[in-house]
Amino acid sequence: MAAAARQLKLGAFMRPVSIHTGAWRYPGAWPDANFNFAHLKSLIRKLEAGKFDAFFMADHLAVLNMPVNALKRSHTVTSFEPFTLLSALSQATDRIGLVATGSTTFDEPYHVARRFASLDHISGGRAGWNIVTTSNPDAALNFGLDDHMEHDERYRRAREFYDVVTGLWDSFADDAFVRDVDSGIYVDPARMHVLGHKGKYLSVRGPLNIARPVQGWPVIVQAGASEAGRQLAAETAEAVFTGGGSLADGQKLYADIKGRMEKIGRDPEHLKILPGAFVVVGDSDDEAKEKLALLDSRVHYDSAIASLSVILGTDASKFDPDGLLPEIPETNASQSGRQRLVDAATRDKLTVRQLAQRVGGFGGLKFVGTAKTIADRMEEWLTTRGSDGFNIMFPFLPAGLDDVVDKVVPELQRRGIFRTEYEGATLRENLGLPRPKNRFFES
DSSP, rough: OOOOGOOEEEEEEEESSOOTTGGGGGOOOOGGGOHHHHHHHHHHHHHHTOOOSEEEEEEEEEEOOHHHHTTTTEEEOOOOOHHHHHHHHHTOSSSSEEEEEEESSOOOHHHHHHHHHHHHHHHOOEEEEEOOOOOOOHHHGGGGGGGGHHHHHHHHHHHHHHHHHHHHHBBBBOOOOOTTTTTOOOOOGGGOOOOEOOOOEEEEEESSSSSOOTTOOOEEOOOOOOOOHHHHHHHOOOOEEEEOOOHHHHHHHHHHHHHHHHHOOOOOGGEEEEEEEEEEEEHHHHHHHHHHHHHHHHHHHHHHHHHHHHHHTTTTTGGGTTSSSOOOOOOSSSSSHHHHHHHHHHHHOHHHHHHHHHHHHHSSSSEEHHHHHHHHHHHHHTTTTTOEEEEOOOOOHHHHHHHHHIIIIHHHHHSSSSOOSSSOOOHHHHHTTOOOOOOOOOO
């Protein structure tokens, strides 16, 4: 496909509604936006008006994953359960995709398969499953465990988990439910498959008690960037949510994952790489920078150092705030996120306080400027194979989201690199992804 013909795919990272810990304190922001259904409904409708591909919900399975001094300042301490919220939001929208996190470490594949199949049917084919292995040790304590699996072991379980879930989605052929009133036959048993899976980590008989999803399978999303995460993405994912670094880093990751796909016979166009991008829009570049500076000033050090501790996998509050980051031992936390921070601290000679403030605000890829300058950078990432689009993070709600939809999206549309209308009714159609064949039935 020629570079000029490529178009951006845009997701909206909406749980939490802003990754920035100061977002709820920004002047004019909705302090309760993360836990107010009326607000969330208006936000997703605005995103759909802007033709966004998907509303993306991360998830966490613990509250006490930070010190109380940070917890009391967090706007994410209360959040809706993803499937409940997305099922409700599906009835307020028509086209935008609905992507939820489902953990392969602290959930059972039958539950995950059933919930996503239900969401896909309820939404008319707009569900996506973000496969995560859950690296937070505090989550383990909520599921009867003192600790969680070692990093690579979690990914090996995730790979088997994926096989089981997709196998369950294929339990019935698309034409299995004949519903013949005259003969009294509701389902054709010959078009039903019993999975009978027995593996290293999982034992699941099946079949799933839900008809095959509208999309065949909900869209598979993955977010790991470690070696194990990249391989899982290459084998299974159809969209990858990456941590955003430099364009050069993005190009390397893009080439690596797409190259792995080619080696195993997958079409690289059947996976969209979407770095997280924190977007702050101003009428001038200086105004945008002023907005970001004001937002960053609303982050308390207690919050910042707690955020740093979570990513590093160690208690950073014991470090000298005005000293350089000491050597961090290997942990069971997310490896790629931790390494990016360690590299940044070394490269920029940041003190612990400076590094914490960067994390407490947002330490990843930022697009800060006018609609034109932001569109310039997005277009550069697209045309130079740094990404296929972005998972956009908003600085504060609702104005930060409105700025992107009302100012940046029209600029991208004028350049012909973002849709003006949805391509279809399902998330797969809008992302340009094929509907998977049922592995057990020809049609």
